[in-house]
Amino acid sequence: MKNVFLIKYGELAIKGKNRHLFENRLLSNIKKNLKSLGEFLVTKEQGRIMVEPVEEDSIDVNTVLNRLSRIFGIVGIAYGLKAEEVSFDAVKRLALAQMTEECADKNITFKVETKRADKRFPMTSMEVSCELGAYLLEALGDKVKVDVHNPDVFLMVELRNHAYVYAKTHKGAGGMPYGTNGKATLLLSGGIDSPVAGWMIAKRGVEVDAVYFHAPPYTSDRAKQKVVDLAEKVAMYTGSMNLHIVNFTDIQLKIYELCPHEQLTIIMRRIMMYISEAIAKKNGSMALITGESIGQVASQTMHSLVCTNEAATMPVFRPLIGFDKEEIVQIAKRIDTFETSIQPFEDCCTIFVAKHPETKPKLEQIERSERALDEIIDEMMQKAIDEVEVVKIR
Ligand code: ATP
Ligand code: MG
Numbered sequence: 001m002k003n004v005f006l007i008k009y010g011e012l013a014i015k016g017k018n019r020h021l022f023e024n025r026l027l028s029n030i031k032k033n034l035k036s037l038g039e040f041l042v043t044k045e046q047g048r049i050m051v052e053p054v055e056e057d058s059i060d061v062n063t064v065l066n067r068l069s070r071i072f073g074i075v076g077i078a079y080g081l082k083a084e085e086v087s088f089d090a091v092k093r094l095a096l097a098q099m100t101e102e103c104a105d106k107n108i109t110f111k112v113e114t115k116r117a118d119k120r121f122p123m124t125s126m127e128v129s130c131e132l133g134a135y136l137l138e139a140l141g142d143k144v145k146v147d148v149h150n151p152d153v154f155l156m157v158e159l160r161n162h163a164y165v166y167a168k169t170h171k172g173a174g175g176m177p178y179g180t181n182g183k184a185t186l187l188l189s190g191g192i193d194s195p196v197a198g199w200m201i202a203k204r205g206v207e208v209d210a211v212y213f214h215a216p217p218y219t220s221d222r223a224k225q226k227v228v229d230l231a232e233k234v235a236m237y238t239g240s241m242n243l244h245i246v247n248f249t250d251i252q253l254k255i256y257e258l259c260p261h262e263q264l265t266i267i268m269r270r271i272m273m274y275i276s277e278a279i280a281k282k283n284g285s286m287a288l289i290t291g292e293s294i295g296q297v298a299s300q301t302m303h304s305l306v307c308t309n310e311a312a313t314m315p316v317f318r319p320l321i322g323f324d325k326e327e328i329v330q331i332a333k334r335i336d337t338f339e340t341s342i343q344p345f346e347d348c349c350t351i352f353v354a355k356h357p358e359t360k361p362k363l364e365q366i367e368r369s370e371r372a373l374d375e376i377i378d379e380m381m382q383k384a385i386d387e388v389e390v391v392k393i394r
Pocket of ligand 2: 189190191347
């Protein structure tokens with residue numbers, strides 16, 4: 001009898017030839033993520049991935065469950081027992097051990113459910129469930145009772161190449177295995193929204209790199225550290241991330257000097273898009289990601305978004321576009337970026353912001369204003385791109 005983590009993934013959503021690729025990527029993501037927590041055997045078995053600790057005593061089950069619950073593509077995780085041989089006797093041994101633990105400090109109700117992947121097994125699923133239930137009632141006496149409608153414990157039996165028994169399934173992160181769906185570059189600020197936006201796209205299997213526009217000395221080292229911390233929080237789900245830090249000071253000062261102040265934010269945003277796209281192309285990204293949501297601030301009205309969008313030729317993913325702030329905050333709390341995001345460090349956009357920013361900018365007007373930058377901006381952008389600092393988060 002051995003302890004094992006059974007990994008459930010969305011097998012129905014994964015179709016055809018791709019299924020193989022998805023499963024293999026999920027398998028290698030699991031191996032990579034668990035590496036620092038001990039030695040594990042990770043294997044595929046008929047629609048499940050099994051994770052077996054090599055030395056059971058040397059791992060902390062909750063830490064492993066926590067780590068597994070952050071891996072995209074996993075729908076549920078159960079920690080249970082495994083027997084090498086697939087026989088009813090083996091199932092009885094596993095079930096008794098599991099149930100003895102479940103009812104150790106309180107009386108419980110239970111129901112047995114059986115999945116039979118190996119149809120050669122001589123009993124039907126129903127027969128296994130019924131006979132096992134009867135056996136447990138007899139073996140455990142007053143401590144357990146059957147309740148088929150609302151049991152405290154669902155005792156699950158799975159008959160595959162081996163026999164498995166478990167009681168509780170923990171919720172997984174869902175989504176698609178990280179790295180199975182191309183790459184995109186996230187414009188990551190120190191705010192609440194952009195880390196959530198990056199997390200949402202990464203959840204769909206897209207590899208995510210990030211760009212942060214830093215304006216020292218107007219924005220401090222601590223503001224920069226906050227963004228590094230946020231990238232680390234997102235990387236808790238993705239495994240790793242390259243954060244590109246662009247020095248934006250000279251460009252911002254030039255915009256401030258040469259362009260109408262009520263258009264500063266929009267022009268700045270557009271230049272962020274140009275630079276991000278150049279960085280994205282270099283790192284193999286196919287799209288950009290921002291944390292914008294319609295109407296949240298002046299720079300995110302429909303009119304403003306149209307002007308910003310026009311600056312990019314790549315698709316721009318805005319997964320939060322229809323979300324209210326409260327909905328975004330909820331996700332930020334759940335994925336543990338919120339506490340970092342609300343640390344009160346200055347942001348480059350708030351320092352150079354106008355008192356009365358334009359809320360209905362027209363693209364032609366913005367382009368006209370940008371002409372004041374024509375002579376210098378290409379060179380300045382190229383310098384910013386050439387001098388980008390890359391922080392590798394692992
Ligand atoms: P966030 O919480 O993500 O900062 P926000 O509500 O503060 O969003 P804005 O400051 O208007 O909104 O920024 C809109 C989007 O532009 C951000 O979600 C982010 O994708 C991008 N962005 C803004 N400032 C920066 C920056 N300094 N570096 C990189 N991206 C930025
Ligand atoms: Mg912001």
